[in-house]
Amino acid sequence: MLPGTPSGWLGSPGLTPAPPREEQTIVLFGPRPELVGWVAAVGRPIPSLLRRVRRLR
Numbered sequence: 126m127l128p129g130t131p132s133g134w135l136g137s138p139g140l141t142p143a144p145p146r147e148e149q150t151i152v153l154f155g156p157r158p159e160l161v162g163w164v165a166a167v168g169r170p171i172p173s174l175l176r177r178v179r180r181l182r
Contacts, residue, residue, distance in 0.1 A: 132144070132146045
């Protein structure tokens with residue numbers, strides 16, 4: 126987590142940044158036929174989100 130950054134969004138009223146908290150992202154590669162998931166968004170991430178991603182090299 127980057128210091129002072131919100132974790133997610135609160136949705137009422139409108140979208141407002143949630144308070145900072147510990148966060149974790151898990152990325153799975155390859156086919157996962159046993160997993161069920163939902164599409165959270167279709168489109169491009171906002172630029173501020175891209176700064177928080179650690180790219181694999």
